[in-house]
Amino acid sequence: MPKPPPFDEPEEIIWEGRYVTAKKRGRWEYVSRSHGVRAAVILAIGDDCVILVEQYRVPLGRMSIELPAGLIGDDEGHRGETVEAAAARELEEETGYRAGRLEVIGEFWSSPGMVSESFTLLRATELEKVGEGGGTDSEDITVHRVPLRGIASFIAERRALGNGIDVRILALLGPTLLATE
Numbered sequence: 001m002p003k004p005p006p007f008d009e010p011e012e013i014i015w016e017g018r019y020v021t022a023k024k025r026g027r028w029e030y031v032s033r034s035h036g037v038r039a040a041v042i043l044a045i046g047d048d049c050v051i052l053v054e055q056y057r058v059p060l061g062r063m064s065i066e067l068p069a070g071l072i073g074d075d076e077g078h079r080g081e082t083v084e085a086a087a088a089r090e091l092e093e094e095t096g097y098r099a100g101r102l103e104v105i106g107e108f109w110s111s112p113g114m115v116s117e118s119f120t121l122l123r124a125t126e127l128e129k130v131g132e133g134g135g136t137d138s139e140d141i142t143v144h145r146v147p148l149r150g151i152a153s154f155i156a157e158r159r160a161l162g163n164g165i166d167v168r169i170l171a172l173l174g175p176t177l178l179a180t181e
Helices: 083-095 148-160 167-178
Strands: 011-016 020-025 028-033 038-046 049-057 062-066 069-072 097-109 118-129 142-147
Touching: 038 083, 038 097, 049 083, 049 148, 062 167, 069 083, 083 097, 083 118, 142 148, 148 167
Parallel strands: 038 118
Antiparallel strands: 011 020, 020 028, 038 049, 038 069, 049 062, 049 142, 097 118
16 A cells, blocks of 8 residues: 655655754654664663653753663664663663663654654563662763652652653553543
8 A cells, every 4th residue: 555645755864963863754854863773761660669760851951750761782882782782781871770681562652743763662670789870971860769659759749840751751650640530
């Protein structure tokens, strides 16, 4: 079955930076990560708690509460790494936790009408604290170990403080959002 316009029109690169590429197909404009770089997002759960990170995000102009995440094969030292290897590396780097078990949940798109980037969600369990976390030299990450029973309250408190809340946090709020009473 042929795709309707503008999907049958060629993709044009309007602008390409080091990390982001602006594209156009017909009159539809969107962005992607440059050079085919993908992301791994980690849902790290242990002892009835979830590990979240807080960091400043320039596009938001504020701190953001997020699941730990990182890019797959984004620099010379990590070219060709698997999604599992990237997730393990990023989890330890950002949070100081090492996962005894990593399970791929699937590939997801967070804003498919505007961004072509996808991410692979992985569940990390059997967590062991092996360091302080905090990210690389260019990051200033605060680690939060939040009880699953208190996730909604924690998010409400952080929102009241002015933090941005990453869309992936919905995975943690899902059961409460679906409750009708």
